[in-house]
Amino acid sequence: MTRIQFIFYGLFLILLALFSGIGQIDSSVEIIVAASLVILVGIPHGAVDHILYLDGKKINPLFFYGAYLGLIIVNIALWIWLPVFSLIFFLANSAVHFGQSQFSDFNKIPKKTALILNICWGASILLGLVFYHFNEITNVVSQTPDLLPFMMVLNRELLFVLLLIFSVTAITSMVYATANKALTIEKLMLELIIFGLIHIAFFLLPLLIGFTLYFVLLHSLKVMLEEFRYLRFKKRGLSIMGFVKMLAPFTVLSIFFGAVVILLAYLGILQASYALIFLVLLSAITLPHSIVMDQFYKGVFQKIR
Amino acid sequence: MFFLDFVAIPKDDPIAFTFFTGYMAMMAASVFFFFERSRVDGKWKLSLLVSGLITGIAAVHYFYMRDYYLATGDNPTALRYIDWTLTVPLMCVEFYLLTKAAGAKMGLLWKLIIASVWMLVAGYIGEAFNPEGGSTTHSVLWGVISTLGYIYVLYAAWFGEVAQLAEKSQNETVKRGVRTLAWFVLVGWAIYPIGYMCMPGGWLNTAFGWDSSSVDLFYNIADAINKIGFGLVVYYIATTETARLKAA
Numbered sequence: 228m229t230r231i232q233f234i235f236y237g238l239f240l241i242l243l244a245l246f247s248g249i250g251q252i253d254s255s256v257e258i259i260v261a262a263s264l265v266i267l268v269g270i271p272h273g274a275v276d277h278i279l280y281l282d283g284k285k286i287n288p289l290f291f292y293g294a295y296l297g298l299i300i301v302n303i304a305l306w307i308w309l310p311v312f313s314l315i316f317f318l319a320n321s322a323v324h325f326g327q328s329q330f331s332d333f334n335k336i337p338k339k340t341a342l343i344l345n346i347c348w349g350a351s352i353l354l355g356l357v358f359y360h361f362n363e364i365t366n367v368v369s370q371t372p373d374l375l376p377f378m379m380v381l382n383r384e385l386l387f388v389l390l391l392i393f394s395v396t397a398i399t400s401m402v403y404a405t406a407n408k409a410l411t412i413e414k415l416m417l418e419l420i421i422f423g424l425i426h427i428a429f430f431l432l433p434l435l436i437g438f439t440l441y442f443v444l445l446h447s448l449k450v451m452l453e454e455f456r457y458l459r460f461k462k463r464g465l466s467i468m469g470f471v472k473m474l475a476p477f478t479v480l481s482i483f484f485g486a487v488v489i490l491l492a493y494l495g496i497l498q499a500s501y502a503l504i505f506l507v508l509l510s511a512i513t514l515p516h517s518i519v520m521d522q523f524y525k526g527v528f529q530k531i532r
Numbered sequence: 533m534f535f536l537d538f539v540a541i542p543k544d545d546p547i548a549f550t551f552f553t554g555y556m557a558m559m560a561a562s563v564f565f566f567f568e569r570s571r572v573d574g575k576w577k578l579s580l581l582v583s584g585l586i587t588g589i590a591a592v593h594y595f596y597m598r599d600y601y602l603a604t605g606d607n608p609t610a611l612r613y614i615d616w617t618l619t620v621p622l623m624c625v626e627f628y629l630l631t632k633a634a635g636a637k638m639g640l641l642w643k644l645i646i647a648s649v650w651m652l653v654a655g656y657i658g659e660a661f662n663p664e665g666g667s668t669t670h671s672v673l674w675g676v677i678s679t680l681g682y683i684y685v686l687y688a689a690w691f692g693e694v695a696q697l698a699e700k701s702q703n704e705t706v707k708r709g710v711r712t713l714a715w716f717v718l719v720g721w722a723i724y725p726i727g728y729m730c731m732p733g734g735w736l737n738t739a740f741g742w743d744s745s746s747v748d749l750f751y752n753i754a755d756a757i758n759k760i761g762f763g764l765v766v767y768y769i770a771t772t773e774t775a776r777l778k779a780a
Binding site: 230245 | 668672675676679682683686687690691711715718719725729
């Protein structure tokens with residue numbers, strides 16, 4: 228078990244006990260807690276994409292920044308043009324990205340198995356999140372005019388079937404990888420426990436709290452530690468403060484840009500609900516980030532596994 | 533004489549069944565550990581003695597819990613916590629004994645004992661002193677306090693002093709054994725909070741209607757696996773190391 232998984236387990240137990248006593252919390256409190264943690268940990272984990280991608284490559288940085296921004300703009304345009312497709316694409320992309328980061332330490336899993344495992348694992352937890360909070364999500368979507376097009380993907384029976392298929396396939400892939408000695412039995416047990424705990428956390432805890440617990444600890448913090456490990460490998464003597472300084476510029480820029488967009492919505496200049504803006508912004512930065520991380524995991528990360 | 537008393541086990545009562553089997557299994561495990569003690573090297577005799585004491589104490593308590601349950605149909609909460617207050621710290625003593633050769637100090641032993649007693653005392657207050665009808669606030673408060681003790685023991689076994697000492701021992705059998713015991717703490721001991729949450733006012737009780745009549749079943753099965761399993765891991769380490777020493 229890694230320390231991050233231990234912290235997740237410990238926090239899960241404490242939060243479970245707390246929320247069982249508190250019951251429902253105000254949605255604004257949920258949003259504030261989730262947003263704070265996402266800003267502190269979630270956004271920074273993507274703030275060194277430029278360093279990771281450009282490392283060892285003879286590419287003009289301006290070309291990279293242009294391509295990164297270009298992907299963000301194309302993504303936003305796609306949301307305006309094909310919102311339902313964009314939502315499904317965003318969820319699928321996130322699923323692959325979450326799965327890839329979860330199993331990044333296991334380099335012996337055959338490529339095809341790894342691909343199936345990554346997709347199914349990520350899809351399972353995302354579908355679980357939506358399925359367990361189906362009523363709440365349907366309520367929000369049905370009461371927000373610019374989210375109404377997404378009602379067509381909210382089908383409880385379909386979600387359940389997909390959840391089942393992806394979950395079973397993810398578990399089967401893990402067992403298959405273990406049978407082929409790509410995972411030890413102990414690692415398999417730990418991954419199954421974590422997989423189960425994530426689902427239980429998503430089921431029992433309020434939507435944003437459960438997701439933030441997973442996203443901040445098991446995903447963002449884990450990825451940041453991997454980034455730090457790699458950058459320290461490249462630049463001996465890199466301290467945590469040095470790493471924070473590397474993360475700072477694009478973290479601040481992302482937060483600033485996000486704040487400007489929210490301000491425009493607040494002032495009525497941007498005619499969109501906060502929920503849609505959040506989805507679009509998140510999707511926009513996830514696409515280029517997931518591409519960079521895919522390159523990272525398949526390339527230079529191999530050196531320090 | 534109590535040995536001649538006829539005790540009827542209801543056919544449809546799995547809890548009564550597990551009280552009986554738990555009592556006999558613990559007693560058999562104690563006899564086994566005590567007898568096997570003579571076959572292991574000197575430095576492992578104390579560990580096997582402790583394993584035998586854990587299951588022996590549990591056997592005696594299960595004997596009384598069995599009678600209490602059959603007579604009243606109630607959870608023998610007090611007896612259970614008395615049992616745990618003695619046996620769980622003894623399980624922590626096993627961690628100390630296994631890592632003693634690698635430099636474990638008395639301080640580690642005391643820390644583990646205090647954490648385990650903290651966990652149990654807080655759990656007992658949460659369960660036994662719950663207001664009539666069950667108070668979720670009371671249950672949750674003492675549940676959180678108890679969990680802190682559990683988290684400390686879990687941390688020590690996986691990352692803290694116990695894990696570090698096992699690694700320092702350079703002994704594969706001890707490393708594997710301590711890791712297996714850490715798994716017991718992670719998975720095996722997690723069953724107890726589930727039972728706790730089924731008590732009146734507990735979260736599983738209020739959210740899903742799971743009641744405390746199921747709790748004893750969880751506890752009986754968990755106790756048998758955790759205590760006997762724990763002892764068997766220690767037995768494995770003791771016999772493997774004894775064989776290694778004899779071969780050397």
